[in-house]
Amino acid sequence: RSYPTTTDEEDPDSNLNATCPEYFRWIHEDLRPWAYTGITLDMVERAKATANFRLVVLNGTAYLEQYQKAFQTRDVFTLWGILQLLRKYPGKLPDLDLMFDCVDWPVIKSIDYGGPNATTPPPLFRYCKDNETLDIVFPDWSFWGWPEIRVKSWVPLLNDLMEGNQRMGWDEREPHAYWKGNPEVAETRQDLLKCNVSDQQDWGARVFAQDWKKESKAGYKTSNLADQCVHRFKIYVEGSAWSVSEKYILACDSVTLLVQPRYFDFFTRSLKPLQHYWPIKPNDKCRSIKHAVDWGNTHQQE
Structure with a gap:
C-alpha cells in the first residue's frame, strides 16, 4: 500500500525540551559490534540462517521477503508496527535492510565472534537477548496486538489497565502476590x-497454571488483563526466554516482584530495583516472596 512521502503537519510528539527515553542509550550498545566495521550486505545476508523475514525500506516504501512462517502472527504484527511508523513519519525513515527472527530466545552468541580472527556477527533483530548474545532487541509484536489470545494493541490496552487500576486502591487489593501463566515452558x-x-x-503467593486450551474454549473470559489488577503484588518470572507479560505486570500499579531474569527486551534494561520493581531471588523464591509481601503489607505508606 502507498503512504504519503511527506507531511506538512506538525509532529504531535515533537517537543524541543523533551529528552529521549532512558532505554534509547542502549542503542549504541546494541550496535557496538559493528561500530568500527560498519554493516555490509554480506553480514545482513548471513542473518538469513534463522530469520523469519527480511524487511527493506527504500525511498519510504516497505518490501518484505519471508523465509519461514513465524509462530501465530508474530511476524504480521511486527511488520504492522513498521508500517505504522512509515505512516506516522512519512519521508523521514532512512533506507533500511533488516533481518528479523521472531523466536523467543537469542541465537547470536558472543563467544562465536571473539578473538583476533573472528568474523563480524550478522545483525539480527529479535524481541530479547541476554548478556551472552548479540541479537539486536526490537519491540515485540504484542505492542501492536496479539489476536490469538484476545490481547489488544498497547495504547487501548494501557487505557484498560489504567481504568482497572482505578477500580480499587492499593490498600483495598488482595494482600497477596499473584501470578498466572504457563508453567510448562520453564523450570x-x-x-x-x-x-x-x-x-x-x-508464602503470601497465589499462583495459577494457565490452561490455554481451556481458556480458548471459554473465549478467554478469565484472561482479561485489566481485570487482574486486584492484588497488591504481582510476580514476573521468565518463560522459555523473556515474557511479553512483563509490561502488563508493570502497568498494573501493583508492586512488581521480579524474579531475577536472564533475558531482557528493549526497555527492561533501564529498570531499577526498589524503584521499578522488588527483586526476588531465583533460587529462594518462596522465602523471598514472603519477605516482600510481609514487608509491603506492614509498610503500606512506603
Whole structure:
C-alpha cells in the first residue's frame, strides 16, 4: 500500500525540551559490534540462517521477503508496527535492510565472534537477548496486538489497565502476590508453583497454571488483563526466554516482584530495583516472596 512521502503537519510528539527515553542509550550498545566495521550486505545476508523475514525500506516504501512462517502472527504484527511508523513519519525513515527472527530466545552468541580472527556477527533483530548474545532487541509484536489470545494493541490496552487500576486502591487489593501463566515452558515457573498456599504453609503467593486450551474454549473470559489488577503484588518470572507479560505486570500499579531474569527486551534494561520493581531471588523464591509481601503489607505508606 502507498503512504504519503511527506507531511506538512506538525509532529504531535515533537517537543524541543523533551529528552529521549532512558532505554534509547542502549542503542549504541546494541550496535557496538559493528561500530568500527560498519554493516555490509554480506553480514545482513548471513542473518538469513534463522530469520523469519527480511524487511527493506527504500525511498519510504516497505518490501518484505519471508523465509519461514513465524509462530501465530508474530511476524504480521511486527511488520504492522513498521508500517505504522512509515505512516506516522512519512519521508523521514532512512533506507533500511533488516533481518528479523521472531523466536523467543537469542541465537547470536558472543563467544562465536571473539578473538583476533573472528568474523563480524550478522545483525539480527529479535524481541530479547541476554548478556551472552548479540541479537539486536526490537519491540515485540504484542505492542501492536496479539489476536490469538484476545490481547489488544498497547495504547487501548494501557487505557484498560489504567481504568482497572482505578477500580480499587492499593490498600483495598488482595494482600497477596499473584501470578498466572504457563508453567510448562520453564523450570523456574514450575519452581514458582511450590510457593502456592497450602495447608502447611502460606508464602503470601497465589499462583495459577494457565490452561490455554481451556481458556480458548471459554473465549478467554478469565484472561482479561485489566481485570487482574486486584492484588497488591504481582510476580514476573521468565518463560522459555523473556515474557511479553512483563509490561502488563508493570502497568498494573501493583508492586512488581521480579524474579531475577536472564533475558531482557528493549526497555527492561533501564529498570531499577526498589524503584521499578522488588527483586526476588531465583533460587529462594518462596522465602523471598514472603519477605516482600510481609514487608509491603506492614509498610503500606512506603
